[in-house]
Amino acid sequence: MTDIADVLLVHGGTPLEGEIRVRGAKNLVPKAMVAALLGSEPSRLRNVPDIRDVRVVRGLLQLHGVTVAPGEEPGELVLDPTRVESANVADIDAHAGSSRIPILFCGPLLHRLGHAFIPGLGGCDIGGRPIDFHFDVLRQFGARIEKRADGQYLEAPRPLRGCKIRLPYPSVGSTEQVLLTAVLAEGVTELSNAAVEPEIEDLICVLQKMGAIISMDTDRTIRITGVEKLGGYTHRAIPDRLEAASWASAALATEGDIYVRGAQQRSMMTFLNTFRRVGGAFAIDDEGIRFWHPGGPLNAIALETDVHPGFQTDWQQPLVVALTQASGLSIVHETVYESRLGFTSALNQMGAHIQLYRECLGGSACRFGQRNFLHSAVVSGPTKLQGADLVIPDLRGGFSYLIAALAAQGMSRVHGIGLINRGYENFLAKLEGLGAHIELPGVPRPASGDAARAAVA
């Protein structure tokens, strides 16, 4: 049963207007925290958001003897890895919780301790999310992996050695696994078909600051020359382009106007082009990006998710809500995850017309085409949305339901909002600051000035 404090009442129909701030990227910050484990000195990470994935990694680092303390400026963490130690596997399991990051502890712990443990992983339920590439990679470095009832146990009988690896698909996590393992492995590692998302580039920046030698070729090949020792780093995390795009989609779907302080053009090029094709307006300055609905009808588009520099899959779900308001037929082809369109059935209950297909609709045939996955959608719009009872299925799906509820007429009851904390810092205060009419049953609303201040804090 859903906890009462986990239910949000949303009174829709009011455009979201005002300013919010995004801080460091969910898909970089926890990994930069793991990288600190590789150093022989403390590291300083800035622009750290207060989200659940950060708390999970903080807990796991502390279990391994890393001191994690606040730094001088707000949102700064100082991570001291000088006394790394083994942790109890039951404690690791208890802390790993909802995040996928624990698998990235493998390389650093194999280097520091000679052994590691992978607990059950969390992360969004948007596909099978196997970890076979991670295991293949770790074995190639020389790790031994043993599956037991409570998780996977790893050991490095000899120092890990650099190797030549080709990923079957440019997986973000597997690329990071290679980076975090290769930097202290003996010799050279060559990784081809690597993922090159902006968060991966930022992780490479972190590792380079620590003393790693990493080069990237134009053909998605990354070369890492192992070094004997790494120092600490001081780094400001890149802003969260996924959260920024979610607020942009919220502005469009609610016919609103949101200035996203911290949003950066460079990492959002593809999103911005798509947003403009749909008919959204934006203006970029040095501090952030303003997104708004310029009035008039929105345009239906064809959209295909892909690895960077393609349209990021985590942008897909929030934008689909805006596409329910566009005139005509939009086609969405999800090529990264096989089951990332299930959230649309609740949108249909609210009045949207979204039909799912097993075929690859759109540009190219993808890995899911000849299989039984509903991974393409046709969205016909515009449709008026009505408030409904919604149960949040995953992180971006959850934020999408908030957008849909805010765009809808009447009241929605959104269950399971705790999940949204995994990737959206302070989202309730941000919503309040943008003028959303929301209520947590049994919890008094802050004064509107307090909410507006909290939204940009």
Ligand SMILES: CC(=O)N[C@H]1[C@@H](OP(=O)(O)OP(=O)(O)OC[C@H]2O[C@@H](n3ccc(=O)[nH]c3=O)[C@H](O)[C@@H]2O)O[C@H](CO)[C@@H](O)[C@@H]1O
């Ligand atoms: C914490 C984090 O950074 N999460 C992001 C990361 O997830 P994550 O790193 O888990 O995603 P991957 O890029 O690894 O996954 C992409 C595809 O590769 C497949 N795959 C992956 C690994 C493996 O061992 N075997 C395998 O088959 C997956 O099932 C999926 O179909 O990148 C995704 C793609 O940009 C984003 O949606 C997630 O927000």
Ligand SMILES: C=C(OP(=O)(O)O)C(=O)O
């Ligand atoms: C899929 C996502 O994250 P994770 O990999 O942490 O589940 C996401 O951020 O949308």
